Amino acid sequence: MIDLRLLRDTPDVVRASQTLRGDDPSLVDTVLELDTRRRAAVTDFERLRAEQKALGKQVAQARGDEKAELLARAKGLAEQVKARQADADAAGAELDAVVSRIGNVVHDGVPAGGEDDYVVLKHVGTPRDLAAEYGPDFAVRDHLELGELLGAIDTERGAKVSGARFYFLTGIGARLELALLNAAMDRALAAGFTPMITPTLVKPEVMAGTGYLGAHADEVYRLEADDLYLVGTSEVALAGYHADEILDLSDGPRRYAGWSACYRREAGSYGKDTRGIIRVHQFHKVEMFTFVSAEESQAEHQRLLALEEEMLGLVELPYRVIDTAAGDLGSSAARKFDCEAWLPSQARWLELTSTSDCTTYQARRLGVRERTATGETRPAATLNGTLGTTRWIVAILENHQQADGSVRVPEGLRPYLGGLDVLRPTRPAGA
């Protein structure tokens, strides 16, 4: 939720942000108008209510005829109070409905435009030239082919058991995921994050609080019988962890690393990434989540990005970092950096991490506040970032593949695989 005071004091800033996002800037003026109306309604109600309370006290003291007369007056007043309260409530609801449509104010420097208008901040590492290494006739194997050779991925039986976009990680595939996610948890722990294993079913207010029931609501699984939602990331549960709490952040941020299954309906992506495990309905993820004072959020954002890069370095993947354009930000994010690894089989970049600075937007909706040194309360800032997902296996297999279908294990992962340095096919290539 946007800061109403900010919107009142500097509407131009919010209008500019709306424009940058490609959203309607006139919503700001609608909010200003509805806000004025609401405040008038509230004042009306409160004045009458005060009158009613005062009268109520007189009723309590009075006796006989005097009491009967006061009672009659009080009855009339009660009707009016009820009506004014309804007016004030309605005005508040009307205001909320519009306010909730305004996205977070984007940070200075965020590129304007949509999905394709990102700015590449840097490249790290160089994609291998497999043709140079293994000869011009070498056919690059994609992650599914490799995964099947290694006995690591079984999408056929995934479909048999659960349908399209489901899979089994088998044998070394399962071990590889555990290794990756354990490595991610260890990195987070070393960086001062508290490891968390989180619920994957959450209440509607938590899901709404994180902003996932807005434009992308049809991406979210809902269990109708229980009125619960399946999370698409542990960010949801972690954001809700301190909902309606007042935190003491004077000793530094609260940093959590959540491990959870993640569920996504992939409703709008028919025919996209249908092969393998790039885009699936269920996967595992280690997610960083920070509660921090508002003015420190951008510095924390850089820290999360640095940790993501450290993990990508650990698994030795070539990647680039992009600054997502305003129109491609979630409503809660003021800025978002993605790290994309090279995908040899498709000669393109594949998103492996995403870190968002939600400033106080998400926290305001969830009621997460901090107490300042002067004893005041104010909304905290929240940030999140990816430290490892099932999808990373795609990039690891493809980038570290060798001519015979084996896959070199990046050194950073070897301790998590009992020292294993090469994943070898369990059946001959081509079989």
Next chain:
RNA sequence: GGAGACGUCGCAUAGUCAGGUCUAGUGCGCGACCCUGCUAAGGUCGUGAAGGCGCAAGCCUUCCGUGGGUUCAAAUCCCACCGUCUCCGCCA
């Protein structure tokens, strides 16, 4: 799944039966100050959140698990829901 008890201002508790003086008392904790020759004791005052009005001082409204209802008036009465605990049953 069944039965019962309970949910009050950071913590503990009073208030709920008999609705109005609850503007929610008290203790602890916390903060400021005072006193005191010393890691003691005591005293005074203060101490929740959200919102509205106001230049300000300040005033006002809402919140006693949540949401409805009854009433001129609800922490208090009624209903539903949520949560915690105890017991019983069932089961990975």
